[in-house]
Amino acid sequence: MMRGAKGGIGIIELLAITAGSIVVGAAAGAADLEAGRALYDDKCAQCHGLSGEGDGVAADALDPRPRDFTSGSFKIRTTPSGELPTDPDLASIIERGMPYTGMPAWDFLGDEAIANLVAYIQTFNEDFADPEMRVDPVEIPSPPAMTEESVEKGRQVFVENKCGECHGDQGRGDGESAPTLMTDAGIPIRPADMTKRWTFRGGSSRSDIYRTFTTGLDGTPMPSYADSIDEEQRWQLVDYVYSLSEDEPGYGSVVVAQPVEGPLSLDPGDGSFANAPVTRFPMLGQVTDPGRAFAPAVNAVEVRAVYNDEEVALLVSWHDIAGRREGSNRPNGRDAAPADAALSDAVAVQLPSKHGGTKPYMFYGDPANSVDLWFYEAGANEARVYLGRGEENLAPAPAGGDEIRAKGVYEDGRWQVVFVAPRGSGDAQRVPQETFVPIAFSVWSGLARESGNRRAISSWYHLYLAPPDTGEAYKAAGMMGLGALVAELLVVASVRRSQAGGQS
Amino acid sequence: MPDKQNGRGLPVIAQVALVFAGAYLLLRFSVQPPIPSSVLGMYMFFVGVSLMLFVSSDDDRFAEFKRPLIQLLTAREHKVPRLVLGTVFPLLVAYLGYAGAHTEIAPPGQQRTVHPAPPNEIDFKGKRIDVLTAENPFRHLAEEEPEAFREHVARGKDVYYRNCVFCHGDNLEGDGLYAHGLSPIPANLADPGTIAQLQESYLFWRIAKGGPGLPVEGTPWDSAMPAWEKFLDEDEIWEVILFLYDFTDQHPRSWEE
Structure with a gap:
């Protein structure tokens, strides 16, 4: 009886396994192309185009541009340079997306839908159908331990292989050739800022970075180093690059200014700034008013601040692949600058003109509530003050107002601009102590x-x-700790006394 | 039932500790949405008082409860744990004092109405549009001329991906490329609590007039939503509205319902 039952289950199991493997085999062999096409037309074609050429309606506003699937060239792959990606490569990029680009993560679509998309995308280039064009992925070994030694050796690999020529000596993407780099399609491309690992298109884990060094980013100036740097050294380079960045951007919402004694310095290297906490803010494209910037060059600013009784000093810093001091710039206007005009870099700090009133509109204020704009122009290496009552109504502040001093330094891919401004007094007080003053950049x-x-x-x-x-805080800690100790001793003493009393 | 006085079962002090810890874990992790920490503190205070009442209601049990404590405080062989506890306890209290006085610097929260009451009418490039009754001029095509309707939806889709996707996202969930730097965050148009609760004319107002057109309770100064009348014509706005409902498989609220 027991034997018979066991035998019966065995046969059913066998049948189930066989049937299951037929179904799975069929699914793996032939994804649903029609379903893939429908999903692609619904969700992908707006950027990548109905015919996969990377020319959807949103494409012109995106930088980097959407992939042209007909080219057969893909940046993020586990296959050697110049080869087609594997199916899991394509599925992985759809699932994970590419940070800080127009490609979001589509993980919510689910594995089956993504498999259908992968199959459909491959119909845009006939090479995918040729088994001889499909090659095996390179091996990505599990990462060795990262040590101080591997980081230091990686730094030497970085120097020996002249990574800094594109990525800059400090890895901020400001190498000498950075402004001239183009994709194979002739579109300008910025080298990765290695101090912001979270923006790496192919992911920010050590394995991801190793894969990029090993297989390169096809279609871009980033080559494969599989042949020129051995595996051990590639891992060391990974560790060095990894060491240049924090894990997360850690964007904040408040610049906390520290009080200092004596006059405020315009030198970004001044020691007073070193003791002030740094807050990083995300920077976005200005897409609200005409003259829109869909893909601005700068994605974050870092701000520190110090103050004394009369003045407040802000140190605003950001990364740009080139520091431009030639020419001039302006904060307002919808039209693009004339093509022959030299444009210098610039930065502006915006605060409400009046403390304590209604908050002005974030885009240069509104008719009822104006903003002060401290506009630093690198060409002049000084700040001008504007009064804003809206995007179309920004004008130099009337004479006799606040004098804002500013100086900027560009070095190794980083601008550091210091503004020193009067805090104002009485009715004109603009930056009072212990108050949350709106600020924008x-x-x-x-x-x-x-x-x-x-x-x-x-x-x-x-x-x-x-x-x-x-x-x-320390006083409170001391008092409470002492109190707890005294209470403790009293309890012990009283318990001991009562025990002694009870026993006698 | 185990008889503690005969030495079987858990010691009373361990039972008390278990019940206290169990109550904390239960209140802290199994209630959704989570109980605020101040309320949780109150609950735990009452749990503690109840446990003490229970323990002290019986003299034997109370003695049993106190015995390990008294031993810890007096017995010669417990000198090491006594010293450790005696040091750790004041340090812990000191840390709590520090943490209490050292508050995080965070700006005050701000009240904001997500869907404020609209004005009765707006001026759209010189044309009066009634925000309460205006109808989408293409909506009736859905049944009358489905093909023409699909064309308008397709045009709305182009408008969306040329203009709106950067903040509201590819899947209309308010998680576009720039969403991480905006406060308030862009509206999640796929959420059933957003456009399905609104009339199309309300959407027309929000799109045409954007952030600057919000009343005070909508915090117009913080909104990055453009006044789309600067970029789009009337048909384009009605078409993108068709697309928003079509893509998310939702229907506008109407007076008939």
Whole structure:
């Protein structure tokens, strides 16, 4: 009886396994192309185009542009340079997306739908159908331990292989040749900023970076180093690049200014800034007003601040692949700058003109609530003050107002601009202590032909002048700790007394 | 039932600790949405008081409960744990004092109405549009001329991916390329609580007038939503509205319902 039952289950199991493998085999062998096409036309064609040429309606506004699937050239692959990607390569990029590009993560579509898309995308280039054109992926071994030694050796690999010629000596993407780099399609391309690992298109894990060094980014100036740098050294290079960046951008919402004694310095290297906490804000394309910037050159600013009784100093820094001091720039205007005009880099800090009123509109204020714009132009290496009552109504502030001092330094791919401004007093007080003052930023890259409304912007954030640290927290800790100790001793003493009393 | 006085079962102090910890874990992790920490503190206070009442209601049980504590505080062989506890406890309290006085610097939250009441009418490039009653001029084609309707939806789709996708995202979920830097975050148009609750004329107002057209309760100063009348004509706005409902498989709210 027991034997018979067991035998019966065995046969059913066998049948089930056989049937299951037929179904699975059929699915793997022939994904549903029609379903893939329908999904592609619905969700992908708006960027990649109905015929897969990367020319959908949104394509012109995107940088990097959407992939042209007919080219057969793909940046992120586990196959050697110049080869077609594997099916899992394509599925992986659809699932994960590409950070800081127009390609979002489509993981919610599910494996089956993604498999259908992978199959359909391959119909755009006939090479995919030729088994001889399909090659095996390279092996991505599991990463060896990252050590101080491997990082230091990686730095030497970086120097020996002249990675800095494109990526810059500090890895900020500001190499000598950076402004001249083009894709195979003749479109300008910026080298990766290695200090912002979270923007790496192919992912930011050590294995991802190793894959990029090993297989290159096809169609871009980034080659494969599989033949020129051995595996051990490639891992060392991975570790060095990995060490240049934090894990996450850690975007903040408040610049906390520290009080300092004495006059404020215009030198970004001044020691007072080193003690002030740094806050990073995301920068976005200005797409709200005409003259839109869909893909600005700068994706973040970092801000520190210090203050004394009369003034506040802001150190605003950001990365650009080239520092442009030639020419001039302007904060407003919808039209693109004339093609022959030299455009310098620029940055602006925006605050409400009046403290404590209604918050002005984030794009240069509104008719009822104006903003002050401190506009630093690298060409002049000084700041001008504008009064804004809206995007179309921004004009130099009337004479006799606040004098804003500013100086900027560009070095190794990083601008550092210091603004020193009066805090105002009485009714004109603009930056009081212990108050959340709205603050916003704009950045223009001369190289990227940004000027006027064509710029990177931030939302409104806050500037907060922290009071001097009087050690309140430490006092509280000391008092409470001492209190706990005294209470403890009293309990022990009373218990012991009562025990002694009870025993006697 | 185990008889503790005969030495069987868990010691009373361990039972008390278990019940206390169990109550904390239950309240902290199994209730959704989570209980605010101040309320949780109150609950735990009452749990503690109840446990003490229970323990002290019986003299034997109370003695049993106190014994390990008294031993810890007096017995010679427990000198090491006593010193460790005696040091750790004041340090812990000191840390709590520090954490309490050292507050995180965060701006005050701000009240914001997500779907504020619209004005009765708006001026769209010189044309009066009634925000309460205006109808999408292409909506009736859905049944009358389905092919023409699909064309308008397709044109709306182009408008969306040329203009809106950067903030509202490829899948209309408010998670576009620039969403991480915006506050308020872009509206999630696929959420059933957004456009399905609104009339098409309301959407027309929000799209045409954007952030600057919001009333005060909608915090117009923080909104990056453009006033699309600067970029789009009337038909394009009605068409993109068709697309928003079509793509998310939703239907506008109407007076008939």
